[in-house]
Amino acid sequence: MLFIKNGYVLTMEGKVYEKASILIRDGKIQEIGEELVAPLDAVVIDAAGKIITPGLIDAHCHLGLWEDAIGFEGADGNEMTDPVTPHMRAIDAINPMDRTFEEARQGGITSVATGPGSGNVIGGQFAAIKTWGKRIDDMILQEPLAMKCAFGENPKRVYHDRKQSPSTRMGTAAILRDALYKAKEYSEKLEAAKEDPSKKPGFDMKMEALLPVIRKEIPLKAHAHRADDIFTAIRIAKELGVNITLEHCTEGHLIVEDLKKEGLYAIVGPSLSERSKYELKNLTFETAGILSKAGVKIAIMTDHPVIPLQYLPMCAALAVKAGMDETEALKAITIHAAEILGIDSRVGSIKEGKDADLVIWEGHPFELQSKAAYTIINGEVVHQQ
Structure with a gap:
């Protein structure tokens, strides 16, 4: 189980979260929200100051x-x-x-x-x-x-x-x-x-x-x-x-x-x-x-x-x-x-029930110097800066 908190989330579903958390379970996005609490057995990633997009x-x-x-x-x-x-x-x-x-x-x-x-x-x-x-x-x-x-x-x-x-x-x-x-x-x-x-x-x-x-x-x-x-x-x-x-x-x-x-x-x-x-x-x-x-x-x-x-x-x-x-x-x-x-x-988007394919960016992905701090595929961290 993975819990990402405090991120600026571009869902590509028409909604933007200024500061939100994402709960990932069994490779899927289980929940997205601004007031979520991390389960005790979750691995936590603090995305404060970072942008989260779909993969x-x-x-x-x-x-x-x-x-x-x-x-x-x-x-x-x-x-x-x-x-x-x-x-x-x-x-x-x-x-x-x-x-x-x-x-x-x-x-x-x-x-x-x-x-x-x-x-x-x-x-x-x-x-x-x-x-x-x-x-x-x-x-x-x-x-x-x-x-x-x-x-x-x-x-x-x-x-x-x-x-x-x-x-x-x-x-x-x-x-x-x-x-x-x-x-x-x-x-x-x-x-x-x-x-x-x-x-x-x-x-x-x-x-x-x-x-x-x-x-x-x-x-x-x-x-x-x-x-x-x-x-x-x-x-x-x-x-x-x-x-x-x-x-x-x-x-x-x-x-x-x-x-x-x-x-x-x-x-x-x-x-x-x-x-x-x-x-x-x-x-x-x-x-x-x-x-x-x-x-x-x-x-x-x-x-x-x-x-x-x-x-x-x-x-x-x-x-x-x-x-x-x-x-x-x-x-x-x-x-x-x-x-x-x-x-x-x-x-293609950050939505409950979809595959947990996410990228946590140090800056906007269109900025030349921006890097992917974390790349997540099927709920698994496959790249960490």
């Missing part, structure tokens, strides 16, 4: 799939031997022992969405995980979380060099459509087989992996930087009747009214990086704030290892510097990130 959430990264300070031996995020690999599962490649997990906890990041990269048209299955643990099976929040697909330069660059499709944006769209239509047909055959077993199709692992997408159980996590690629992603999602989240959305600020009408979520970033390719020519920290002010629900990402995960709060702070509302920026790495990922019943 931070990175809604798009590749934590554990590209290991730190190593090359090919630790690069397990892109199975670039086939443009369609929906049956790849992030949890089979994540190394929780990698040093970057510890750095994430030091930075106050307690949950992430991590998964394959954008080398393929369909890259595989993302997972939502906690950043504390030695065995990935014990760290999972939700798996599969989403199906990664990619538009724009990356898949065409990979396969153009091999003189195979896709070498154009048309090719990428066609391959994605083909896979989704086949999955839809596979799903229809499975349904028909319930009445007539003779109609059951032969087992196809790729199609099995795409069934949750076709059935709207998980979204496509669509890598799209440029405005035209964003519109192509939306077009295909509508055509096939599947759910989608817009990942990167680098030119989202140029088409903000269209995105508002579509009612989709955007996970913006990584903005703290160079314009390393043509589709990033309009990269700006203003994107997140412009979309947010227009009413588009957004999260902010690092795309780790593009930006090291521990700099997630800095990315949000730079969005504030570029015009984003401070509270909305904090939501973009807590409750809004959780809602977009569909894991908000457990994480």
